[in-house]
Amino acid sequence: MSHEQYENTLLKFFYGELSGEQEQEFRKHLDSCSVCQKELSELKLLLQTLDKAFDQPLKKEIVKRIITQAKAKTKAKISITNSIKFWLKPRWASGWAFAFLAVIAIGISVWLLFPEPTPEKYDYWLLAEDLQSLEDKFSKDSLIAYKSETNNGLLDLEPELEGFETGFESEGEDFYQLELDLYQIEIVSQGIFEI
Structure with a gap:
């Protein structure tokens, strides 16, 4: 296998998704390739850092800020939905229908009066x-x-x-x-x- 193919199987090796034969072949390559060794060590360091980050409890201030932002986004979505519903009420629906039909009629008449020559x-x-x-x-x-x-x-x-x-x-x-x-x-x- 080429070096690029080994680089593509690095993540599978890291997560233990390779078969026994593929894992042995990759370990042989890993012994001789400093680039793959460096990438594997960086992945292990990243995993350790993430584990430490999730071990610490969240501060109450951070939780409150996240909840406040989520509520604000929910309110914004509700207000947009309410404004859309307002314009779709029956008193406006007939006006929208008339405007839509008028635009269609004008478009058809222009198309009939000025056909594009073949x-x-x-x-x-x-x-x-x-x-x-x-x-x-x-x-x-x-x-x-x-x-x-x-x-x-x-x-x-x-x-x-x-x-x-x-x-x-x-x-x-x-x-x-x-x-x-x-x-x-x-x-x-x-x-x-x-x-």
Whole structure:
């Protein structure tokens, strides 16, 4: 065993909690270790000091002081309990209930009026805002603008766009993803922006 493990078993040895085999092993270590011998002697000295302290009778002044302090703490606890009981009396209970319900109602109404945007909707809102700023830069004459709440205008342009060759056939999936993103923006914006 290492020295640290012997230090951990020192208290068990001191109180006589070790088995016969463990006690013999610890005694062998104790014969060769001055640190453990010193700690064991300090424990024995502490035990003797405590025994002497409890052998002396308590002075009447000390007993009176302890009883006085205990009574004072008991009175303080009773006064706190009485004040709590006062505020929980039926005449105050209805007021507390009304105040509690008012706070709950205000909290729910604030929560309903100002819901926290989900990250997905917030990203679409930022993208829609960017698209709106781009639309404002272009003149209305050059755009085909119409408003639809249920249909995405880009889906109607798909047959016209099939005739154009971009040279990048692998970007077809990217274009389809862009169409889906724009459609979701249109749904989120609920027809506010004209695409």
